[in-house]
Amino acid sequence: xxxNENYKKLExxxxxxxxxxxxxxxxxQHPDKKIIRLGIGDVTRPLCKSVVEALIxxxxxxxxxxxxxxxxxxxxYDFLKEEIQKYYQKRNVELDIDEIFISDGAKSDLGNILDxxxxxxxxxxxxxxxxxxxxxxxxxxxxxxFLKADKENNFLPMPENSHADIVYLCSPNNPTGAVYNxxxxxxxxxxxKENNAIILFDSAYECFISDxxxxxxxxxxxxxxxxxxxxxxxxKTAGFTGTRLGYTIVPKNLVNEGMSLNKMWLRRxxxxxxxVPYIIQRGAQAVFTPEGQKEIMENINYYKENAKLIANTLxxxxxFFTGGLHSPYIWLECPNKMTSWEFFDFLLExxxxxxxxxxxxxxxxxxxxxxxxxxxxxxTYEAMERVDKLLSDILKTVGV
Ligand code: PLP
Numbered sequence: 001x002x003x004n005e006n007y008k009k010l011e012x013x014x015x016x017x018x019x020x021x022x023x024x025x026x027x028x029q030h031p032d033k034k035i036i037r038l039g040i041g042d043v044t045r046p047l048c049k050s051v052v053e054a055l056i057x058x059x060x061x062x063x064x065x066x067x068x069x070x071x072x073x074x075x076x077y078d079f080l081k082e083e084i085q086k087y088y089q090k091r092n093v094e095l096d097i098d099e100i101f102i103s104d105g106a107k108s109d110l111g112n113i114l115d116x117x118x119x120x121x122x123x124x125x126x127x128x129x130x131x132x133x134x135x136x137x138x139x140x141x142x143x144x145x146f147l148k149a150d151k152e153n154n155f156l157p158m159p160e161n162s163h164a165d166i167v168y169l170c171s172p173n174n175p176t177g178a179v180y181n182x183x184x185x186x187x188x189x190x191x192x193k194e195n196n197a198i199i200l201f202d203s204a205y206e207c208f209i210s211d212x213x214x215x216x217x218x219x220x221x222x223x224x225x226x227x228x229x230x231x232x233x234x235x236k237t238a239g240f241t242g243t244r245l246g247y248t249i250v251p252k253n254l255v256n257e258g259m260s261l262n263k264m265w266l267r268r269x270x271x272x273x274x275x276v277p278y279i280i281q282r283g284a285q286a287v288f289t290p291e292g293q294k295e296i297m298e299n300i301n302y303y304k305e306n307a308k309l310i311a312n313t314l315x316x317x318x319x320f321f322t323g324g325l326h327s328p329y330i331w332l333e334c335p336n337k338m339t340s341w342e343f344f345d346f347l348l349e350x351x352x353x354x355x356x357x358x359x360x361x362x363x364x365x366x367x368x369x370x371x372x373x374x375x376x377x378x379x380t381y382e383a384m385e386r387v388d389k390l391l392s393d394i395l396k397t398v399g400v
Contacts, residue, residue: 006141013131015360019344026348035348036383038310038371039356041174041329043239045302048295050286051238058282069278074270076102076247080281083288084247093219099251099262101269102284104276106204106233106246111136112272113200113229113248116264121165126157128175128361128368130202133168149176150364155322155331156180159191167192169218170202172209175361175370176331177323179214185221192227198254198261199228204246207237207300209326225251229261236328238287238296245276245284303328306373306380313384317391330371331358335394343369351386 019039027035047055061067075081081100088095103109110132119140125133127146137144145164147157155176159167169188171180180188192199201218209216218228230249234240254261276284286292311324314332321332334343340357347353347369358368373380 004139006139009138009141010135013135013360015356019354019356022345022348023354026352030352033352034382035352035354036375036379036386037354038373038375038380038383039354040374041356041372042241043236043299043303043374044376045239045299047239047243047283048287048292048299050289050292050295051243051283054286055279055283058279062279072275072278072281074273074275075266076100076276077278077281080285083285087288088217088219091217091220093217095219095249096252098266099249101248101250101265102276102281103246103248103269103273104244105235105240106202106231106248107132109231109246109248110200110202112268113231113265114140114142115268115272116261117166117198122163124164124167126168126170126173127363128155128358128365129168130170130174131361133200134362146362146364148364149178151320151333154178156184158184158187163195163197165195165197166200167197168200168202170204171215172205172323172327173329174205175329175356175358175365177325177327177329178331179209179326182213182215182221185215185218185224189218189221189224189227193223196256197227199224201228201230203230204233205236205327206232207296208304208328210304211326214326219249219251226253229254234284234287237300238284238292239299240284243280243283245280302377303373306375306377309377309380309384310371310373313388313391316388319391324373328373330373332369332371334358334367334369335391337367340366340369347387347390351383351390353383353386 080102081097084100085095085097114136119142122143123137124145124147126149128149149155149157155178188199199218203217206216218224218230233246250262250265252262287296307324307330310330314321319332319335321330324330334340340359344357347355356370358365358370
């Protein structure tokens, strides 16, 4: 037996385990202190009423002779795909029902899609970035080139002169919260066509975009159906992080070497995946009803209020940041030129607030820090009071 040697090249991920260790140590030393966690990328608002009712109804159905369902279509039930089709139509994007694939979340599909691409492709990945893109390509042994995302380009890298075959774009971005505008995505689509490349577009946070001029789907850009696959998720949109449901769009226009990527993905999914539970798909269907949409928007707006609290605190102290407006993430420059881990320790020690050091998302994340708006309003408010005081104190002593 020989193992997949590429796994030896994976960098150990110490980010969240190191955070947990440091927080536990702090907690043991300061048992009286209330620690506020603004580091997690998981939602905290419960599932909305419409979803819960649909889950219960579908569970009851499964307990009856008439309503019981066994294996379903691997690519999802039409009742859900039709809702997603209508959802895209609202933004003038026409999708064929067979272009929509339901899955157990965007993470699985982002990794699994690589099955249909040759190992010999050169991949472009922004840095900093959601770590799954890097690790899944490393597991396949693919050549990765990093696209520098920094303060200069507002953490929105654009194509450079070099050629690549696959590019990952994530907008609104995790961890930076930055969002591409229409013009920027048009440039990426042009680049992909010129290079016969494919864009893997991660729109997991599209629901946080409230400016109608900003694209929520790559397919709002003319020509994108010829060069892009889109991944989306109900995790952050509707609190499905534990319930699990995502969807991937593989347009039929995507044909290479005489092979349809849509058919290849269908073949991959029907071979290696057996579909999302019927009950969960019924819950997801409820997200797209007018009532469901209203309820999920209440939760998203709740998080956005938290984001506003964080953004206002940073603005007050003239700290550079991206995100927070059309994204649950706020990506800030560490004050006083601290490294991201120094700032992590400083924040924990002096205000018992936990965030995520930017260095954990790539080389260019050094010197930056991610705060999330997924906590409660009360905790976010209290955390920002503490941070405000702390930053005022630093300003007084070192004059940042
Ligand atoms: N894409 C991005 C950018 C994410 O941040 C996450 C989760 O944090 C995912 C995809 C994964 O989504 P899912 O829960 O649907 O697997």
